[in-house]
Amino acid sequence: MSKHVVVIGAGVAGLEAAGRLSKAGFYVSLLEKEVKTGGHLNDWYKLFPDRRNSSEVKHYLDKLTLNDGIKILSGTTIEKFSKRKSHFSIITDKGNEIIADAVVVATGFDLFKSARKEEYGYGIYDNVITSAELEGMFRNDKIALCNGKIPGAIGIVHCVGSRDEKVGNLYCSKLCCVTAVKQAIEICEHLPESKVFCFYMDMRMGGAHYEELYREAQEKWGVNFIRGKVSEAGETINNRLVIKVEDTLAGRPLKMELDMLVLMAGMEMSDGGKKIAGISGLNTGENRFFSAADPHYGSNISNIKGVFYAGTCTAPMNITETISHARAAVSEVMDYLKDVN
Amino acid sequence: MEKFGFTISKIRQIDYDSNDRSIADYIYEREPSFRLCIECGGCSATCTTGNYTNFSLRELHILIKRGENSQVIENLKKCMLCGKCILVCPRGVNTRNIVILARQAFQKSDSYAI
Numbered sequence: 001m002s003k004h005v006v007v008i009g010a011g012v013a014g015l016e017a018a019g020r021l022s023k024a025g026f027y028v029s030l031l032e033k034e035v036k037t038g039g040h041l042n043d044w045y046k047l048f049p050d051r052r053n054s055s056e057v058k059h060y061l062d063k064l065t066l067n068d069g070i071k072i073l074s075g076t077t078i079e080k081f082s083k084r085k086s087h088f089s090i091i092t093d094k095g096n097e098i099i100a101d102a103v104v105v106a107t108g109f110d111l112f113k114s115a116r117k118e119e120y121g122y123g124i125y126d127n128v129i130t131s132a133e134l135e136g137m138f139r140n141d142k143i144a145l146c147n148g149k150i151p152g153a154i155g156i157v158h159c160v161g162s163r164d165e166k167v168g169n170l171y172c173s174k175l176c177c178v179t180a181v182k183q184a185i186e187i188c189e190h191l192p193e194s195k196v197f198c199f200y201m202d203m204r205m206g207g208a209h210y211e212e213l214y215r216e217a218q219e220k221w222g223v224n225f226i227r228g229k230v231s232e233a234g235e236t237i238n239n240r241l242v243i244k245v246e247d248t249l250a251g252r253p254l255k256m257e258l259d260m261l262v263l264m265a266g267m268e269m270s271d272g273g274k275k276i277a278g279i280s281g282l283n284t285g286e287n288r289f290f291s292a293a294d295p296h297y298g299s300n301i302s303n304i305k306g307v308f309y310a311g312t313c314t315a316p317m318n319i320t321e322t323i324s325h326a327r328a329a330v331s332e333v334m335d336y337l338k339d340v341n
Numbered sequence: 342m343e344k345f346g347f348t349i350s351k352i353r354q355i356d357y358d359s360n361d362r363s364i365a366d367y368i369y370e371r372e373p374s375f376r377l378c379i380e381c382g383g384c385s386a387t388c389t390t391g392n393y394t395n396f397s398l399r400e401l402h403i404l405i406k407r408g409e410n411s412q413v414i415e416n417l418k419k420c421m422l423c424g425k426c427i428l429v430c431p432r433g434v435n436t437r438n439i440v441i442l443a444r445q446a447f448q449k450s451d452s453y454a455i
Binding site: 251 | 355379403
C-alpha cells in the first residue's frame with residue numbers, strides 16, 4: 001500500500017511538493033486554509049526578473065497537482081498535531097482526523113503589515129500603498145490615485161519591515177529590491193510621463209538577471225535611485241505626499257513631494273506557520289521562521305523525525321528557490337519513508 | 342553693536358522640487374551613460390585631483406542629479422580631464438564627458454556665471 005504524506009499549505013512550495021510526491025508514488029493530502037490554492041502567486045501580476053505572467057507558473061503547478069493521487073482539502077485548518085510511533089495524527093477544524101506517514105510543512109510567508117511602520121503613513125494617507133496593491137493596479141491596467149488622477153511622481157520605499165530592529169526583523173527579505181526595480185519599470189511602461197524614485201539602503205540584486213534588470217531600470221527607463229531610508233512621510237495641503245530622507249551619497253537631508261508612495265513590504269513567518277509551530281512543537285528561530293536542522297545540508301529537516309520543510313516557511317526565497325527547496329523536501333521524504341514500515 | 346553669537350543657519354536640506362535640474366537633463370540627453378552610475382566611488386578613488394584636494398567626482402555626479410548647482414560650479418573646474426576615472430568605472434559611464442558636458446551646460450545657461 002502506498003504511503004500517505006500530508007502537505008500543509010498549497011502555495012508554490014506545497015503544490016510543487018505534492019505534485020512531486022504523487023509522481024513518486026505516494027498518496028498525498030494537501031491542506032490549504034484558503035479556498036483557492038496558489039498562495040501569494042494569486043496576488044502577483046508579473047514575476048521578476050523575466051516579467052512573465054504569474055498565471056503561467058500557477059498553470060504549471062495546477063497541471064502538476066491535477067491527479068487522483070492528490071486530495072486537495074482547501075478551506076481547512078489544523079487544530080491538533082501529534083506523533084504516534086511512526087505516524088502522525090492531524091485533526092482539522094472540521095473535526096476530521098488524518099493519519100500520515102510523513103508531513104511536509106509548506107506554510108509560506110505573510111507580507112509585513114505596512115501599517116506597523118506608522119511613519120510611512122499607510123492607512124493614514126490615501127496614496128500610500130503596498131507593493132501587493134500596486135500589483136493589483138497592474139493587473140487592472142490602471143495606476144491611479146484615489147481621486148482617479150494619474151500620479152506624476154512615484155516613490156518606492158525599500159526595506160519596509162526588513163532589516164529593521166524597530167519591528168523585530170533583523171533579516172533581509174531578499175526579494176523586495178528586485179520587486180522594486182521590476183515595479184519601477186512597470187510603472188514607467190504604464191505611465192511614460194511619470195518619474196519614479198527608489199529609496200534604498202543597499203541594492204541587493206543577488207539573483208540571476210537581477211543586476212541586469214537594475215541596469216535596465218536606470219538606462220532604459222531613467223528610474224532614479226536615492227540611497228537612504230525614508231524617515232517619514234507627511235501630506236501637504238494639496239494632498240500630495242512629502243517625504244524626508246537622508247541622501248546618504250550626497251551627505252545631506254533631502255525633501256521631496258510625491259503623488260504616490262509604494263511600500264516594499266518584506267516577508268515574515270506566516271500566521272498559519274506560527275499556529276503550526278505552536279501545536280506541533282516544531283522549532284522556530286529568532287526570526288520566527290521555522291529553523292531547519294542544518295543551514296547547509298539539512299534545510300528541509302525539522303526537529304521532529306518525519307516532518308520536513310518546504311519553501312518560505314524557513315526563510316525568504318524566490319519562486320525558483322522555493323520550487324527547488326520543495327523538490328529537495330520530497331527527496332528527504334522518500335529517503336525517510338524507505339526505512340519506515 | 343554687541344554680537345551675542347546668534348546666527349541664522351542656512352538649511353542643509355536638498356529641496357528637490359525647487360532645485361534646477363536643467364544641467365542634469367542637458368547631460369542625460371547627450372551622455373545617456375550618466376544614468377548608469379551606481380555611486381561606487383571607483384572614479385574618485387583613482388582621481389589624482391581627489392587624492393590631493395577635496396574634489397569628489399562621485400559626489401559631483403550626485404550633486405548634478407539633485408540640482409545642487411552652486412556646489413557643482415565650485416568643484417567642476419578642479420577636474421583635469423585626464424580620464425583615468427573612465428578606465429575604472431564598472432558601469433561604463435563616460436565620466437570625463439560628463440564633466441565636459443556640465444561645463445558646457447553652465448556656459449550656455451544664463452543663470453550661472455562660470
